[in-house]
Amino acid sequence: MRYLLIYYGGRMPETPAQQARIMKQWTSWFDKLGPAIIDPGNPFSGSVNKVKPDGSVAKGPVGQRATGYSIIEAPSLDKATKLAKGCPVIKGGAQVAVYETFNVM
Numbered sequence: 001m002r003y004l005l006i007y008y009g010g011r012m013p014e015t016p017a018q019q020a021r022i023m024k025q026w027t028s029w030f031d032k033l034g035p036a037i038i039d040p041g042n043p044f045s046g047s048v049n050k051v052k053p054d055g056s057v058a059k060g061p062v063g064q065r066a067t068g069y070s071i072i073e074a075p076s077l078d079k080a081t082k083l084a085k086g087c088p089v090i091k092g093g094a095q096v097a098v099y100e101t102f103n104v105m
Helices: 016-036 077-084
Strands: 002-008 037-043 049-051 057-059 066-073 095-100
Touching: 002 037, 002 077, 016 037, 016 066, 066 077, 077 095
Parallel strands: none
Antiparallel strands: 002 066, 002 095, 037 066, 049 057
16 A cells, blocks of 8 residues: 655755755665655645635645655555654654555546
8 A cells, every 4th residue: 555644844954964964864764664665755845726616726735734745655554654653854843644545546
């Protein structure tokens, strides 16, 4: 099964040295995940539009702003959640939501 990890919170490192340290943590975590990592993902910018049922567009996030994503593969939601606990974004005070996906096409 595939799982979508959505990150909430956290912030971008301010200095090149902090950026390098954080990227090393992410690389280490991805290495630990091994073949479980399907798409390492990316952070989200603050730009977001919400399309409403009537077709109108609202600017800005819905509720708490999502800050990034990754896609992993695991045998169960519990196992995917256990893998998500090692995510570096958590160390920075952010949260990770683990969504189970399923194929329809």
